[in-house]
Amino acid sequence: MRRFLLALMTAFALGSCAPDDGKTHIYLQRFFGECGAEYGGSTDVAKAEGECGIITSLVNKFNAENPDLRVDVNVVAWPGYPQLTAQMAARDPPDLVTMHSGVISDYVADRLLEPVEPYLKRAGISPDEFTDATRLGVTIGGRVYALPWDTHGGLFHVNTALFEKAGLMRNGSPVLPNSAEELLEQARQFQERTGKPYLIQSNVGDPAYAARNQYTYMMAEGAVLFPDPKHIRLSTPVGRKVAAFFRRINEERLGTLNMDTPAAIAAFVSGEGGIYPTGTWMIGSFEQEAATPGRPLYRHYAVYPYPRLWGERVEYVSGHAWAVPARKRTPKQREAIARFFRFMADHNFDWTRTGHLPAFKAVLHDPRFASLPHRADIAPLAEMGRPLPGYVRRQNAIEGIVGEEMAAGFIGQKPIDTALKQAERRVNILLGQLN
């Protein structure tokens, strides 16, 4: 037993030694899951599927093409911020980390991220090459703090079989509304002819859904949601108009009321409603359903950005980016990060096969991108997308508060005015507590 324990401890000690392979190592931390069983040795990015498969193959390919470098990957549970914060507190952050654009401001405020302009310059990448949405998402106070990787936001996923039954198809495409009144009319027609709800909504346990709706249509009316870094402004005539519209949808039972995200997804793929407003990240799964004979969505799936209901056609979006936590690094490691940026920029198209929209304008106009299913229809999102201003901190927490209050207002648990005022008060208290 004693010998066994000794052998075990020796094995651990040896196993924890870093190999001196003469390569420059950089340490990358990401979410998107672990799929080493399927893609551990794959460098064929074109054959990889899904977020995990594509990112794993991309890193493998980078390592294969750069024999003097080695990207060591650490996969964290989504979204990975508790671990990242802990690593920063322990002065041992990774060299590269996946980050949502809405979170960058929190780390920048505490000077925990490096501006990436030097890396971009060395990689020959200009921020002008980024789409507007992604550039805004990674720019704070005029400095660029990450290499944008994609844009993601809400989309109207449509069951075209039910739309056909409802008489809402024209030239093979679903007829989407151009105003709030038109949406209500079409929804009533849809309900009458199909007996099913027009909207499948995840109003339960999914604050992002309600927040996205409120942000998007207030932005469309030109509302300034955050007049300064310490205040949100929701309780306005525009805020009330948007919230009252979603309340009306629910009062008329034109949308589902008591579904969480898994229930809403299951309802949509089972053909239980016309439109499911959810993110870009679901395109792959729904495409798979649309390609499977016998399934309700078989050959009857379409997807578009949120329709314009008022004012300007804009939509609230977020995005993934590659950030560089502040820490001591060798010149060789800095060079390695720059080369990694160049490689990822060159392979941004591959990532768009996940359903996310490109971070680079060139990919947006790349025929390969347009030839992917539905991408021509959703491409406008990359240009009409608007993130929250870079100076707004705690965007995730704020989304949680706004979504929770607005969902209560939308489904009638609270009067609209109360929901808006409480959301505003809670967010302002949160922002007021920040240094």
Place this chain on the structure above:
Amino acid sequence: MAADLRRGRLTPLGWAGLAVGAAIMLAPLIWTLLLSLKDNAELVGHSDAALRAPYTFENYAAIMGNSLTLRWLLNSTIVALGQTAGVLILASLAGYGFARLDFPFRRALFIFVLVGLAIPSQAVILVQHQLFAWLHLHNSYPGLILPGLIAPFGVFFMTTYMRGIPRELDEAAMLDGASRWTIFWKVILPLTIPAQSTLAVFTFLGAWNDYWWPLISATRSDMYTLTVGLAAAQMNYAQTSGLGYLMAQAVFASIPIFIVYIVFQKQIVRAMAGTAIR
């Protein structure tokens, strides 16, 4: 005999109630197992597909296909066993001290330990993390095991148990010339086996299921415990597209606990009963 008597008293209605209770307890476990044996795509639209064949082991194959799964399993085993052993040793010694020895501020110290029961671990997580960072203990086994050794419940539990053991036993041993250590080691400790078993089970389960501290202390994937590793391996949004995989993870993570329970079932039941009687 006692079991027969109890069985004799149970009416058919009682049996029916027991059966219903057992079914309610077992239903989620069976549901989890069935879901874990289904193709993920089939479950996206209809989770009730779990009630119909065909079944597959592909989700378990995917878990085992991950090169780090066995490493995480080993890490969890080392951490859980390390914490269990440590807590048993420290809680027994402290419990004996509080139950049998007279020393200055004993009462105040015991209250101090009890106060520890009222402090949630989240309240001290920041300073604890900072301390372990200074000591360079993150991403190490000591870093994962040591915080679990602070076990005020264990000390309280063992103190209470040892106070219930008659002092006459100590006195008789002393008359025979036994030292304090001999009394502890040869007289008192063997009598606390039921309590030790109970405490061991609680500690092992707590350590095995712990997520929060390993999440922020073990930030390198080769040092993840099973709970953190399996969570990191997930890749589906809102646990919808990979429901079968998620359930397979749950089943996989609970297998060692299940084995522990099956192997030590007698001791566990006896320990619980013994504690209850006392």
